[in-house]
Amino acid sequence: MTFLQTQIEIKVEKLQQFAIGQRWLSDTETELGLGVLIDVDERSISILFPKSDETRVYARNNAPLSRIVFNVNDEVQDQEGNIWTVESLEDRHGVIRYNVVRKLEDGSDERKSLNETRIGASIQLSKPLDRLLASQIDYKEWYDLRIEAMQMQANMQTSPLRGLVGARVGLIPHQLYIAHEVGKRFAPRVLLADEVGLGKTIEAGLIIHQQLKTGRSERILILVPDSLQYQWMIEMRRRFNLQFSLFDLTRTASIKEHDPELNPFLTEQCIIASVDLMIDHDDLREQALEAGFDLLVVDEAHHLMWSEEEGGNDRYDLVEEFAEQTPGVLLLTATPEQLGVESHFARLRLLDPQRFSALDRFLDEEEQYHTTAKIAEVLMSDLPLEPAHLEAVEKLLGHPIADEPEQRFRAIHELLDRHGTGRILFRNTREAIQGFPGRDCQPAALPAPENWSKDGKLREQMWPEEAQLDGLWMETDPRVNWLMERLRTDLKHKKVLLIARSGPVVEALENALRLHAGIRTAMFHEAMSLLERDQAAAYFAEDSYGAQILLCSEIGSEGRNFQFASDLVLFDLPANPDVLEQRIGRLDRIGQENRIQIHVPYLIGTAQERMFRWYNEALNIFSNISPTAQTLQENFIVDLKDCLLADKGQQFEDLLEEVNVQRQALEAELQEGRDRLLEYNSCRPMVAQEIVQALEDYDDNTLLPMFMKRFMASTNIDFDEQSNGTVIIKPTDQMQVQGLDIDEDGMTVTFYRDQAQIREDAQYLTLEHPFTESVMEMIRTQSFGSTNVALLKTNALKQGSVLLEVWFKVDVVAPKALGLPSSLPTQLIRVLLTENGQDISAKLDPEIIKPYLHHLDSNSCRQVVKARREIIEQRYKQALDIAKSSLPALKEQAKEIYGSKWQYEIDRLTYLKQFNPSIRVDEIERLQKLQKEGLTLLDGLAVTPEAIQVLVVVKP
Template identity: 80%
Template sequence: MQQFAIGQRWLSDTETELGLGVVIDVDERSVSILFPKSDETRVYAKSNAPLSRIVFNVKDELHDQEGIAWRVESFEERFGVLKYHVVRTLSSGEKEQKTLNETRIGAQIQLSKPLDRLLASQVDIKAWYDLRVEALQMQANMNNNPLKGVIGARVGLIPHQLYIAHEVGKRFAPRVLLADEVGLGKTIEAGLIIHQQLKTARAERILILVPDSLQYQWMIEMRRRFNLNFAIFDLTRTAAIREHDPELNPFSTEQCIIASVDLMVDHDDLREQAIDAGFDLLVVDEAHHLMWSEEEGGNDRYDLVEELAEKIPGVLLLTATPEQLGVESHFARLRLLDPQRFSALDRFLDEEEKYHHTAKIAEVLMSDEPLTQSHRYALEKLLGHVIEDQPEQRYQAIHELLDRHGTGRILFRNTREAIQGFPGRDCRPAPLVAPQTWSMTGKLREQMWPEEAHINGSWMQTDPRVMWLLEVLRKDLKHNKVLLIARSGPVVEALENVLRLHAGIRTAMFHEAMTLLERDQAAAYFAEEVNGAQILLCSEIGSEGRNFQFASDLILFDLPANPDVLEQRIGRLDRIGQENRIQIHVPYLMGTAQERMFRWYNEALNIFNHISPTAQTLQENFIADLKSHLLTDLGSDFDDLLQEVIQQRQALEVELQEGRDRLLEYNSCRPLVAQNIVKALDDYDDNTTLPMFMKRFMSSTNIDFDEQSNGTVIIKPSDQMQVSGLTLDEEGMTATYYRDQAQIREDAEYLTLEHPFIESVMEMIRTQSFGSTNVAMLKSNAIKPGTVLVEVWFKVEAIAPKALNVLASLPTQLIRVLLSENGQDLSKKIDPTILKPHLHHLDGNSSRQIVKARRDVIEQRYNQALDLAKGYLPELQTQGQENYSKQWQYEIDRLVYLKQFNPSIREDEIERLKKLQQEGAQSLGRLSVVPEAIQVLVAVKP
C-alpha cells in the first residue's frame, strides 16, 4: 500500500488535468487530496488510490507556486515529506539558491515519460503506438463535440427528447419542469439530462426522489439506457450504514442515489441528512403529488422538496399533468423551481393572461393564416419592431416570442398531438361467460382477481380466460409477437406453464421474482425475430421501464384498479417508434365486476382507444360511486354514472384543448434545432471508427472477442490479456456498436465512447504508458538508409475544472511534430496518413539497438520538438480565450436582453455565467504541453 503523509504531492492517474495535488488529510482507510489550481478536492481509498507520487530527481526542473523555474541539486525526506535544495540563474548571471518544501511546488507539472521510456529501451509495438495516437484523437474530438453526454445513451433519435436534453443538459444548475404527456418519454429526457450533467461535470452528485413503486424502474432505466449505477436507499440500507458508523451521513456514501419520497417524509433525521449531503441535482418524479395552496401551504411531500430545492442548485420536476390539477397546483411546482420569480399567485395569473395573448399571436405566425393589420400591430407592440408577412420574418418573430414567453425556459410540455407519429390503438374486447363458481359478492379484490387467492393454479381449471388465451394464440395471433400483462407473478407462472408445456407455444416470462439477468434474457428471447418467443408474459413490473414496441398486440389478462397503471401497461407498446396500430385484447367475464371495470375504462374514461389526460382526475372524483357499482351490480344506475362521467370528460377535454399553449409546445421542441441534433447524432453513428478501433485494440492486447452474425460481439477477458484496469467483468459481456441493435437487444451493452468499458480503455491509454513509444522502419527511396526521423505527439492541457470544458475552445488539442535527423521541421510537409503505408514493424531487439546507438540525436530532436510545441501555445491561448469568451458572451448577452421581457431569467444564472467565463479565460492563459507519444523512424530501402 502506498504511504501517505500530509504535505506530499501526488498526481491523479485518471485526471491529470487537475494538476499537482497535495495531501491534506489521511486516516486509516482514505486520503484527501487538494488540487489547488482546479480548486477541487478528491477523497480516495488508500488501498487502491489511482495516484502517482511525484518526486523530482537531481538535475530535474520544477516550478514553485509563483511559476519560477528551479533546478534540483539535492533533496531529503523528513516525516515522509520531501525538502528540495534548488538553484536558478538570475538575469544578472548570479545563482540563487534556496530550500523548497514540496508543499510549495506549483500545481502545473510536465512529465516526459515517453522519452524516459524510450531511452530506457521500453519500446512498444507499432500497433499499440497507432492505437494510442488514434485514441488521443478520438478523445480530443469528443471534447469538442457539442453533443457530449448525449452520444452514449441507449435511446432512439427522437427529436423532442434530444432537443430537451440538449437545451437543459448544457445549463449549469438547471431548474425545469418536464411535463410531456404519457408515452413521450419524460424519464428518458431526465436520464439524458442527468447523463449529460455527469459527463460534462456540471453535476457530480444526484438525488432522485420517486414513489416506492417506481424506484426499481428508475434504477433499471438509468443502468440500461445510460450506464449509470444508482443506489436505492431504503430504511434497511440507511440503518445498516448508520449502524456501522453512527457519525456518518448515509447520503454521503454514494454519488448517485434513488430514494422514496416517503422515506424522508416519515423520517426527519434522514430528511435532514439528505439536505446536508451536498447534492448538485435533485430529480422528482410524479411531481403532481406535491400539493400546495396559498391558504394552507404545502403537504408533507411538497415541504420536503421545497427544503431540498433551497439547498440543491439543480432541480428537475417530472409530471404528465402540469395544469390539470388546477392552476394553483401548477404555480406551486413552478414556485419550487424559482421562488423569487414565482412569489405571488395573483401576479402569476396576470402574467399568464398576457402570455395567453402572446401564444394566440404565435399560433397565427405558425399557421398559413395571413397577418392582418391587427396582428401586425400586436406583434409590433410585443417585439418593438414591424413584422412583414414573409416566411423569414415570421420565423424570426416566432423565436423572439419563444424566448420572451413567461415559462418557456423552465417548462417543457410536449403533447402527442404536437409530436404526432403515433399509429393509434384499438380495443378488442373478449366477453366471456362466467362460470357458476365465480364470486359475484364479497370484497372487490375477490371479485376482480380471484385467481390470486389460489397460488397453486387450481383456478385455471374453471377460468374461461385460459381457454380463450390458448385459442387466440393458436389462431388469430399465431404469427404475431404478443405481450401479456397480469397483476402478479404466480398468475404469470401458471399461465406460462400451460402455454409452454400443454400447448407448445414459445414463451418467455418477466416478473419480480426473477433476477435482472433472467429478465434481460427473457426480453432478448422475446425480441428475436426468428425462433424467438411468441408471447412474453409479464407481471405488473412488465409495465415499468421496458419498451416492446416491436410488438403491437397487448393482452390485458386482468385490469388494474388505477388508470395510470393501465396507461403504463398500454404505454409499453404505444410509444414513439411504434409502427403499427396497437391491438389491446381485453378478456372479461360478463355480469361481473370485471365487465363493469372494463366499461368504466372503455366508455367513461375512453382510455383504451386514446390516451386520457383526464382519467386519473375523473376516477379520483368518482371513486366512491365507482367502488359501489363494482361491488354490486346496480343495473341502470351504472349507466347513469357512465353518462355523467362521459359528459365531464368531454367538457374537460374541450377545456384542455382550448387551453393548449402551442407556443409552449413549439418551444419544447423547436423543429429545426431538433432535426439538426438528430442529424448530427445520425452522422456520428454512421461515421464512428470505434468498432474497427476496438477490434484492433482487443486483437493486440489478447482480449477475447467473438463477432456474431446478428451485429453483436461477445467480449471476455483472457489469461493472456496484456492490459489491466479495464471495466470488464470476468464473465465478459455481449455488446453492440449499433444504436438500432441496442434498442432491440437490451441484454447487449451499447458501446460508445461514453460507455464505461470504452472509457476505461481510453483512460488506460491516456494515463498509462500503453503505446507511448515505438521504433519503426520507414521504407523510402527518397531518404538515405539509416537516417532517423523523430515524431512526437503532445497534448495541450489547461488546469481548470472539468465543467468549464475549456479545451473545446482550442483550434487543436493535439500537436504533432516530425523532425528529420538534422532538425528540419517536416510536420506540415508530411502528414501521418502519407507516412502510414510506408511504416513497418521493427522487432524489439533491433529497436533497442537503434535507440542505444542514436540516443543523442533522439534527445536533441525531442527537446527541439518540445520547444516547437511550446511555441504554438501563445497563438493557441489567444484563439482559445477569444473563442471561449465569445461563446459565453453570446449566451450572457442573450439572457441579459431577455431578462427585460422574461422574468424567468434568474440574475444568479447570469452572474454564474460571467464568473465561469472569467475562470475559463484565465485557465486558457496557462496552457502547457504534455508529451504523449514518441516514435523513431529508421529509413530503409523498400
C-alpha cells in the same frame, strides 16, 4: 546485426563502461524492476533485481539492458519509499550521486545526497522519451491505437453531442431537443411535462447523463414514489449506463450499523430514494439535506399539492426544502395544469420562488400571454399577416416586421425567448409530435364459471387467482383456454405481450402455454434476476425463433418498452388508470409502427366486466390517452367502488354517462387551452432536426467498432463476433492491460443504435460507455503505446537516416465543469523532424505515411535507440521547443473562443431579462464568474508529451 549494419549507418562505439552499483533496467523483462550491477568481468555482467529477488547474468557485449539515469526535476524513490526531487547529479567513477530535496510536513525542505545504489527497486517510466531511451518500446499497433484514441477523445471534447452519444435511445427529435437545451445549462431548473408516452424519463436521463459527463453536476438525488424506484434504477442503468444506488430503510440502517457517525447519503454520488422514506424519517431527510446534491429530480410532481391558504402537503414541503438547497431541479409530470392553475403555479414556484412569488401576478401574466400565443399561432401558420397582426407583433417586440418567411421565423423565436415560462416549462403533446398509429380495443366477453365469486371484497372478485398459489384456478378460468386459442389462431404469427398483476399468475400461465399448448414463451417477473430478465427480453425480441409471447407481471409495465410488438393482452385489469396507461404504454410509444391491438378478456356479470366498462365507456382509456382519467377516478372513487362491488343496474349506467360527459368537457377545455407556442418552444423543429442529423452522422461514421476490435485483439481480450451483429467480450488470463471496466463473466455488446433498441441484453458500446471510457482512461494515464520504432520505406528521404515523431497534448488544469478543452483550437500537436532537424510535420501527414510504415523486431528497435540516442535526445528537445512555441497563439485563440461563447449567452440572457422574468439574476452572475475563471485558467496552457516514434528510412 547484419540488417542494421547495411541499412543504417551505425557507428560501433566503445564498449559500455560498467561499474558496480549502477542501476540498469532489463529491456525484455521490465517487470523485474530496477536492477543493480553486482559483478562485472571481461565477458559478462551480473545484475541483481531486488524487487523480484532474482539475479541475471548477461553477455557484456550485447546485454539487453538500459542504463537508468534520472535528470534534474525527475522524482526518485529511495529504498524506504520516500519521494525526492533531483536538484543536481554528479558522476563518481561511473556511479551517479543525486542531490535531492523533499518537502516535510512542516513545510520545510530536507536535502541530502543519494547514491544511485540507494534508489528503490520499483520504477515506472511514464515519460515517452524516458521509456524510449530505456528500450521500453511498444508494439506498433499499440502506438497507432494510442494516437487514434487521443484523436477520438479530442474530437469528443469539442463535440456539441457530448453527453448525448452514449444513451441507448432512439433519435426522437423532441427528446433530444429538450436534452440539448436543458442539459447544457448550469444548474437547470425546469418542469418536464410531456404527455404520457413521450418519454419524460428518457429526457430526464439524457439531461442527467449530460450533466455528469460535462462535470456540471456530480451528486444527484432522484426522489420518486415507492413503486417507481426500481423502474428508475433500471432505466438509468440500461439506457444511460449510470449506476444509481437505491436507498431504502434497510440500506440506510445497514450503513448506520457499520458506522453510526457516517452520513449514509455521503457514501454514494447518485442516489434514488422514495419520497415516503424522507417524509416518514426526519433523521434521514436531515442527513440527505446535509449531504447536499447538485441536481434534484422529482417524478410524479403532480402529487405536490399547494394552495395560498393552506400551504403545501407533506410531499410539497419536502421537495421545497430540497429545492431551496439544490442548485439544479428537474420536476416531471404529465399533467402540469390538470389539477388546477394553482397547483401548476406551485410547481413553478419550487423552481424559481423569486420569479413566481404571487399567484395573482402569475394569473395576470398568463392572461396577457394569451394574446402573445395567438399572435405566435398566426406567425407559425401559412396565413397572411393582417395589419392588426403586424401592429400587435410590433407592440410585443418593440420593432416592426415584414410579412416575409425569414422575418416571421425570427419573430417567433423572439417571442419564444421572451415567453414567461418558456425556459422553465417544456411540454410536448401527442397531437403536436404526431406519429402515433393509434390503438384499438378487442374485448373478449367470456361466461363466468359457476364458482366465480360475485360478492365479498373487491380483490376477491377481480383477482381471485392470486389467492390460489397452487394454480388450481386455471382448471375453471375461461381466460386460459381463450388465450391458448387466440395464440394458436389469430395471433399465431405475431409477437404478443401479456401483462398480469402478479408473478405466480404469470408462472402458472407460462407453464400451461409452454407444456400443454407448445407455444414458445418467455417470462418476466420480480423473482427473476436482472440477467434472466434481459435474456427473456432478448428471446422475445428474436425475430425468427424467438418467443411468441412474453408474459410479464406488473413490473413488465415499468421501465421496459417493446415497440416491435403491437398486440397486448391484459389478462386482468389494474385498479388504477395510471397503471393501465403504463401497461399500454409499453407498446403505444414513439417508434411504434402499427396500431396497438389491446385484447381484454373479462367475465360477464362480474366486477371484471364493470371495471372494463368503466375504463372503456367512462374514461375511454383503451382508445386514447386520457389526461383526465386519474382525476376523474379520484373524484368518483366512492361511487365507483359501490358499483364494482355489486351490480347496481341503472345507478352504474348513470355513473358511466355522467363521467363520460365530464371527461369530454375537460378534454375539450384542455384542447382549447393548448399553448401551441409553448409546444413549439418545447421542440423547435429546425434545431431538433440538426441534433438528430448530427447524431445520425456520428452513428454512420464512428471509427469506434474497428478501434475497439483492434484494441481487444492486440491486448488478448477475448471477443467473439456473433452472426446477429453483437459481440461477446470476455476477459482472459493473458490480458496485457489492467484496470478496464469489464465484467468478469463477460458481456454482450453492440455498436449499433438500432440493434441496441431491440436487444436489451446487449450493452450499447459508444465512446461514452464505461468500458470504452476505461480503455481511453487507461491509454491516457498509462504508458500504453507511448513509444515505437518503425521502418519507413521510401526513396524520398535519405536512406539509413531517422525521423522523430512526437505527439504532444495541449493541457489546461481546470474544473471539468468549465469545459475548457472544448475551446482549444487544437488539443494535439504533432511534430515530425528529420535527423538534421528539419521540421517536415506539415509535409508528411500521418495518414500519408501510414501505408509506408512497417514493423521492426524488438531487438532491432533497441539497437536503433542505443545507436542514435544522442540524435533522438537532440531532436526531442527541438520538438518540445516547437510545441511550446505554438502555445501563445493557441492561448489567444482559446481565450477568444471561450470568452465569446460565454459572452454571447451572457449578453442574450441580459437582454432577454428585460422581457422574460424567468431568467434568474444568479444564472447570469454565475456565467460571468465561470467566464472569468476560465479565461484566467487558460493562461496556464501547457504541452505534455504523449507519444514518441522513431522512423528508420529504408528502401521500399
